[in-house]
Each structure stands twice: as C-alpha cells, then as structure tokens.
Amino acid sequence: MSEPVDSREPPSWLTRAEWGMWQAYLNGSEYDLRTGEPELDDPNGDHVWGENRTVRARVISLLLLHGPPPLLGRVASLHLAGAYIKDVLDLSGGMIEPYFELRQCRFEGEVRMAEARIHTARLVDCYIPRLEAARLTTDGDLHLPRCSIPEGIKLTDANIGTDLMLNEATVGSGRRIRAIAADGITVSQELQASLLMTDGEVSLRGATIGSSLHMFGTVLRNTKGRYALHAPQMTVEHVASFADANRSRSPQIQGMTPPAGTPIPFTADGSSRWRTRHFECTGGMVLDDGRFGSSLVIENARFELQRDQELSLRRISTPELNFTPRAPERGLVVLSGAAVEKLLDRVGSWPRDQRLWMAGFTYQQAIPKEGHFNVRERLQWLAAATPEYSPLPYEQLALMYRNSGEDTNARAVLLAKQRRRRETLPLVGKVWGYLQDWTVAYGYRPAQAALWMAVLWAASAVLFGANPPAALKGDESPHWNPALYSLDLLLPVISFGQENAWNPAGIYQWVAAVMILLGWVLATTVATGATRLLRRQ
Secondary structure: OOOOOOOOOOOOOOOHHHHHHHHHHHHHEEEEEEOOOHHHHHOOOOOOOHHHHHHHHHHHHHHHHHOOOOOOOOOOOEEEOOEEEEEEEEEOOOOOOOOEEHHHHHHOOEEOOOOOEEEOEEEEEEEOOOOHHHEEEEEOOOOOEEEEEEEOOOOOOOOOOEEEEEOOOEOOOOOEEEEEEEOOOOOOEEEEEEOOOEEEEOOOOOEEEEEEEEOOOOEEEEEOOOOEEEOOOEEOEEEEEEEEOOHHHHHHHHOOOOOOOOOOOOOOOOOOOOOOOOOOEEOOEEEOOOOOEEEEEEEEOEOOOOOOOOOEOOOOOEEEEEEEOOOOOOOEEOOOOEEEEEEEEEHHHHHOOOOEOOOEOOOOEEEOOOOOOOOHHHHHHHHOOOOOOOOOHHHHHHHHHHHHHHHHHHHHHHHHHHHHHOOOOOOHHHHHHHHHHHHHHOOOOOHHHHHHHHHHHHHHHHHHHHHEEEEEEEEOEEEEEEHHHHHHHOOOOOOOHHHHHOOOOOOHHHHHHHHHHHHHHHHHHHHHHHHHHHHHH
C-alpha cells in the first residue's frame, strides 16, 4: 500500500459533495445525501440524482487506499448514504484498512475488489451493476443485504473472515450463465442468503462454511442453464438450510449484523398476518459429495425441474437429513451413495414414478416428520427407487426396522424382497417361488405355516380315520388314533408312537410321505418364527 495522503485538507478539485464526504471520513461520521423522499432515495429508481448527490469512484478509491490520517481521537472510516457513484470503483489488489459502509447508493459502473484485502465491507441496499471480487480476503464481514446486482457476483476463491450476508439481495446473470460464481469460497462463520433472489446459476463448488448456511425463503431461478444451485463438494460445519422463511425463523434472518439487519416482516401489505415464504428452485440443485456437520434441511421447498434435471444428493454425508419438500413433478431425486444417520421425511416428498434413485443409500433411522409412514408406504418408496431389482435397499430398510425392534415390519420388507427377486428368475424358479410364498411366505410368516399345519392335520386325521392302515405287529400295536397318527407324520423329531406302528398301503403310503415332507418344511418355519420371538423378548 502506498503512503497515505499527508494532509487532512481535501484536494482543490473535489466537488461539494466529495468535499463533505472527505470531511466525514476524517472523523468517521456518516455522510448522508438522502432526501427523505422514498422515490428519490431508491437506488433502483430511474431518476436524476444531481451534482449535489454525485461522487466520483476515484475519490472513494483515494480515501480507502491512500486516505489522510483521521482527526485526533477519531477513527477514519467511510460511511456514505444516498449517493450516486460515478464511474467504476476499482480496488483490485489493494490493501484497504478503513472500515467502509455504503447505504442506498447507486453505482454507475461495476465494483472491483479482486485480490484485495480488507477488514470489513458493508454495501447495504445499493444498486451495483456487477461485483468482481475473486480471491478477495476479508478479516471481518462482507455484507450485501438488499442489494441489486443485475450482472452478477464473482467471489471465486474468496476468503471471508467472519460472515457473508446476501439476505434479500437480487442478483442476475446478465449475459453470463452464473449469477453468483463462488467456487472455492471460504466463509469462516455463516453464509446468510435468506430471501435472496437470483436469475442464473449459483455456483458454490468446493465451498467451505465454518458455521451454517441459511437459505430461508430464497428463490433460485436459472432458465438458461441446467443448474440453479451447483454446489458439489461443499462443506458446512453445522447446518445447511433450504427451507421456509417464517415467523419462527425471523430471529435467524433478522440478524443484527449489519445494525439495520433484515427488516422484512413477512407480512402481506397492510396486514398483521404473518406470511410464509417458501424456498423455491427452478432448475437443478446439486449437493453431491457434500459434508454437513449437523444436518441438511430441505424442508417444504418447491422444486421445478425439467426432465433432464436433478435434485442430486449423491454421496452426501450428514448425521441428519431433513427431507420434506414438495415432490417435484418432473426430474430426478438422487440419493445414490448418500450416508445419513437419521432420515426425517414424509410420504409426499418422494416421487413415485421411478424418478427416485438411491442405490447405496444408507441410513440408521427413518422417521416420518409429518403424518405416518407405514411399512406398506415404505415398500412403495423402495419400489419407486428400484425399477430394476436390487437387494440392498430392502436389506437396509429391514435392518433399520430390526434395530428399532420392529421385527414384524422387518419380515414384511424381506418378504417383499423375495417377491421382487422372484420376478427376475426363470419359469421354474418362479413356480417354486410362488409355491413357497403361498405355503410358508418364504418363512417370514410363521403363523401362515402353523395354519397350513393345522389344515393338513385336520384333513389327514379325517382321511386316515376313514381309511385306517394295517397294524405292523398285530396285537402289539397301540390303540389306533387317527389324530395322533397324523400329528406324528407332521411333526419331525417328536414321536407319539403311532407312525412306526401302522403300515399304510397304496396311495395312502404316498400321502404319508408327503405329510412327512411338508411337516419338515412347515415345522421348521414355525420354529424359526418362535426363535425370533424369544430372541426379541
């Protein structure tokens, strides 16, 4: 940085408005050029500002880069409100020590801060054609709340010392694809982007956020490209929220940094009734390979996707995924390879027409956030996610139910898995599968096997009662009892002394053999179910 201006006296070539700004800089006070009339103070309005409210960008650069020493007992800083800033404000590569805050100012040209180093910068409710700040480094905050930036923001590889605030900003992309290009950005604390409106891609590829990311009530639109939010490999140490802006979240949105905060009351005009503003995304949203230290919240969000666009959460890792958006009418929802501990969801959040992909998705708990999500609906959820049979999603869901003590639901899932698998088998395998399903439900419904045993026992007792077999040893045989004889045939291992004392002949010999075979299958199924029950207890 060059030496500051030695004299506190302003240069002779300053205009009246610039002279007043110079004097305010010396004692760190605010220089307010606002008229008090909303129409004339609106930085987005199409009106004449006049010479008395116009300052040149080169004078601001002079003060910030080479400003004079402050008055004794004062701290030099630039507080400017209601000014029209002429030409391009270029601070690229500079070392800017003074604090500066500009409010309700309109910039004629873009603001350039590429590779600059500053302490804290606040541009509040300003009109800025474009902000170029690649590789910017700040020791403190960078605040851009309520700013209109029609040609976009570039913050690639920037390093923000504390917070980055974009609340209520309106950002366009101009002739470019990206409205906000912030690949590789590092924000040491929070990235607050609630009620932000963008037209163009928001790119946060490889971003690192030291605390939380908030996008409450944000509207992201990109009709010129594939992605509205492209943020793969993003790391958020705590919570990333894409959710409603409502009364309960107003303390997070209406923060006290900057002091004016975000004043929007979330009410309809002229009404005291609170109004919820939804997170909306028109275009693809990609958070692939993201790491979220506490949770990822996609709550009550609205997605408008084209057929080739995705809400993609591939390979994300987070302790908690709160997934309760409105199910998109088109496009894909992808959770392939994601790993979460707790999944909070609702039935209506998932697409049902094979537009859900979640191969390799692992979770320990799945808890319905709203309403009831029964096992039948969970199976429909799996069927939508697996147009081609895959055993892993079923085993994952069954494991979750088993770990939570819901053994009946776990068996229902494994039975559904066998039925899906049966459809992939050749004809012989299908026939055998249907036989197992009808008789013992692949062993997952022991009560069904017990019922079949009871039916076979009763039918056999009636059959053999009407057609008793001959005795093997004449008078040494026990008293004939068709019920016990049938039970002896059905139950393996256990003997009531009837089976070996009588000798069925002809077709009844074959009936006895079939009874013995079925008895082994059915009794094994019943015993397995009883063992599961005892283990659970």
